[in-house]
Amino acid sequence: RGDNGMMFPDPIVAAGPRSLNTKEPFLLEQSHAHFGTPGLLAIPEPSSDNEGRKLAKKKQKRRLSREHREDGDDRPREHPFIVTEPGELARGKKNGLDYLFDLYEQCAKFLDVVQQISKERGEKCPTKVTNQVFRHAKLKGASYINKPKMRHYVHCFALHCLDQEKSNSLRKAFKERGENVGAWRQACYYPLVEMARANGWDIEGVFNRNEKLRIWYVPTKLRQLCHSEKSKDSDSCSYE
Amino acid sequence: RGDNGMMFPDPIVAAGPRSLNTKEPFLLEQSHAHFGTPGLLAIPEPSSDNEGRKLAKKKQKRRLSREHREDGDDRPREHPFIVTEPGELARGKKNGLDYLFDLYEQCAKFLDVVQQISKERGEKCPTKVTNQVFRHAKLKGASYINKPKMRHYVHCFALHCLDQEKSNSLRKAFKERGENVGAWRQACYYPLVEMARANGWDIEGVFNRNEKLRIWYVPTKLRQLCHSEKSKDSDSCSYE
DNA sequence: AACCCGGGCGACCATCGGACGCTGGTGCC
DNA sequence: GGCACCAGCGTCCGATGGTCGCCCGGGTT
Numbered sequence: 001r002g003d004n005g006m007m008f009p010d011p012i013v014a015a016g017p018r019s020l021n022t023k024e025p026f027l028l029e030q031s032h033a034h035f036g037t038p039g040l041l042a043i044p045e046p047s048s049d050n051e052g053r054k055l056a057k058k059k060q061k062r063r064l065s066r067e068h069r070e071d072g073d074d075r076p077r078e079h080p081f082i083v084t085e086p087g088e089l090a091r092g093k094k095n096g097l098d099y100l101f102d103l104y105e106q107c108a109k110f111l112d113v114v115q116q117i118s119k120e121r122g123e124k125c126p127t128k129v130t131n132q133v134f135r136h137a138k139l140k141g142a143s144y145i146n147k148p149k150m151r152h153y154v155h156c157f158a159l160h161c162l163d164q165e166k167s168n169s170l171r172k173a174f175k176e177r178g179e180n181v182g183a184w185r186q187a188c189y190y191p192l193v194e195m196a197r198a199n200g201w202d203i204e205g206v207f208n209r210n211e212k213l214r215i216w217y218v219p220t221k222l223r224q225l226c227h228s229e230k231s232k233d234s235d236s237c238s239y240e
Numbered sequence: 241r242g243d244n245g246m247m248f249p250d251p252i253v254a255a256g257p258r259s260l261n262t263k264e265p266f267l268l269e270q271s272h273a274h275f276g277t278p279g280l281l282a283i284p285e286p287s288s289d290n291e292g293r294k295l296a297k298k299k300q301k302r303r304l305s306r307e308h309r310e311d312g313d314d315r316p317r318e319h320p321f322i323v324t325e326p327g328e329l330a331r332g333k334k335n336g337l338d339y340l341f342d343l344y345e346q347c348a349k350f351l352d353v354v355q356q357i358s359k360e361r362g363e364k365c366p367t368k369v370t371n372q373v374f375r376h377a378k379l380k381g382a383s384y385i386n387k388p389k390m391r392h393y394v395h396c397f398a399l400h401c402l403d404q405e406k407s408n409s410l411r412k413a414f415k416e417r418g419e420n421v422g423a424w425r426q427a428c429y430y431p432l433v434e435m436a437r438a439n440g441w442d443i444e445g446v447f448n449r450n451e452k453l454r455i456w457y458v459p460t461k462l463r464q465l466c467h468s469e470k471s472k473d474s475d476s477c478s479y480e
Numbered sequence: 481a482a483c484c485c486g487g488g489c490g491a492c493c494a495t496c497g498g499a500c501g502c503t504g505g506t507g508c509c
Numbered sequence: 510g511g512c513a514c515c516a517g518c519g520t521c522c523g524a525t526g527g528t529c530g531c532c533c534g535g536g537t538t
Contacts, residue, residue: 077505077517093506122467124458125444131496148518151498182515204365218364220498227362317488317534333535371525388489391527422486460527 078144083175083184086168097156097171103145104157104212110137110145111215128215155222156188161212166191189225196226197233318384323415323424326408337396337411343385344397344452350377350385351455368455395462396428401452406431429465436466437473 084096111126111133118125126132129150137145160167170191174184196203203226207213324336351366351373358365366372369390377385400407410431414424436443443466447453 077503080506080516122463122470124463146518147497148499148520149516152517180515217497223362223364230362317532320487320534386489387526388491388528389487392488420486457526 075143078149081181083171083179083181085172085175088175100153101157101160103150104216106142107133107137107145107150108212108215110140110142128217151217151219153185154216154219155192156185157216158207158210158213158222159188159191161210162195162206163191189222192222193225193229197229201226201230315383318389321421323411323419323421325412325415328415340393341397341400343390344456346382347373347377347385347390348452348455350380350382368457391457391459393425394456394459395432396425397456398447398450398453398462399428399431401450402435402446403431429462432462433465433469437469441466441470 079090079093079095081097081100082090082094084090084098086098088096088098090096090099107129111129114133114136115125131147134145134147134150156167159170167188170187171184174187179187192203192206195206199206203218203223207216207218319330319333319335321337321340322330322334324330324338326338328336328338330336330339347369351369354373354376355365371387374385374387374390396407399410407428410427411424414427419427432443432446435446439446443458443463447456447458
């Protein structure tokens with residue numbers, strides 16, 4: 001279970017020092033100034049502004065941003081994932097699946113931090129990995145984490161959490177066959193659908209019952225897959 | 241506890257038959273045509289369109305809508321609430337607080353229906369009273385239910401759920417003093433803040449632990465109130 | 481009838497969850 | 510070096526939660 005050695009290539013600083021981080025309010029002083037008697041109702045903090053958000057000049061058709069990238073922060077994209085078996089380090093300019101799954105753990109940690117902060121500030125406390133968490137991760141320098149990527153592989157991580165055994169053998173099989181990441185990713189759906197079937201088709205519940213999965217939204221595709229399989233089942237024994 | 245007699249004026253049809261409801265897909269046929277082997281992945285239902293949504297020509301600056309209301313559906317606004325004591329029927333063109341609280345029960349029933357439907361369709365299942373629920377209520381003819389109103393009085397309903405006793409006496413007191421609804425509404429915050437204090441300031445938890453409250457979002461104002469009261473507390477015994 | 485108080489709820493807004501597809505990195509020949 | 514493949518993730522989109530304040534109903538004078 002303790003598979004968190006230094007087997008990962010990328011700059012995993014995981015919530016490193018509050019580096020290049022402009023304007024983090026971070027528990028800005030704001031109490032200490034209680035107003036009059038009905039002060040209970042005189043709520044201050046009008047612009048609590050959850051962690052540095054953008055909102056700056058966003059309507060200027062950011063169409064152009066792609067071409068010339070004037071500024072110097074031109075981060076190269078992450079290396080693509082390849083199918084690796086458990087414990088295997090990816091060779092060349094690739095990332096392995098252990099690293100992929102570690103990203104999910106990192107997100108969980110970022111969520112913890114965000115929850116802590118929002119609790120201290122008396123704000124709504126997220127129970128899932130939300131935009132806010134991705135924003136926070138980026139702010140803390142984990143620029144290699146982003147929403148589309150994490151959402152893309154959620155169900156793969158789900159299989160990894162729910163049936164380590166099956167997940168591992170699937171990885172091995174697909175690696176041997178020389179399949180690409182896309183194929184492996186697709187294949188991860190099937191065992192999960194079976195798991196849902198065994199649990200009365202309550203895929204939401206399957207996620208929620210698992211400590212690490214609870215914080216991830218059930219992917220639409222997986223939910224739909226479960227739904228159509230369920231319909232297929234009840235079709236064959238029609239008029240139940 | 242069984243305060244659901246026919247003491248309410250409005251047309252409570254509550255979730256009537258699937259009436260004037262254009263294009264309800266409702267479990268549209270879509271299996272039966274399993275594609276090739278990887279057919280499990282060929283998900284149809286591209287436009288599931290959760291219950292009749294509007295989206296029609298919305299960007300035509302509906303600024304003008306208020307003036308002339310051309311069409312005939314000019315529904316008059318609901319009668320204002322007045323402070324009534326438990327069991328008291330409001331006189332004149334007013335609505336009483338028992339009726340207000342009944343509205344919350346009706347929303348709960350609408351949520352049930354929406355959950356049932358979304359489960360049948362294999363869609364995301366709401367756990368709270370969302371926009372979708374309000375939309376459904378309107379669709380079913382409960383046009384007297386609307387989001388701003390329900391959100392406005394949530395904390396009053398919360399007090400009613402969590403401490404019937406205190407809620408009742410507050411109503412009596414404010415009625416006697418001839419206070420208006422706004423004043424009563426404001427007063428409802430204080431007992432709730434005390435309840436939060438007694439529960440480690442976890443107002444979210446207080447809501448979630450109550451069967452009927454669980455489905456309502458904690459109002460921002462209440463959360464902020466709890467937060468500033470908590471800070472006030474820890475201030476006085478500084479450096480704890 | 482005229483006035484003013486107070487509150488119902490239409491309409492708006494920032495942000496959210498979700499998804500597509502362009503761009504360009506990568507390995508192979 | 511050139512090319513074809515494929516996947517990372519910037520960017521967009523409809524819908525959401527949340528709120529403000531306009532408009533007008535209603536009681537009073």
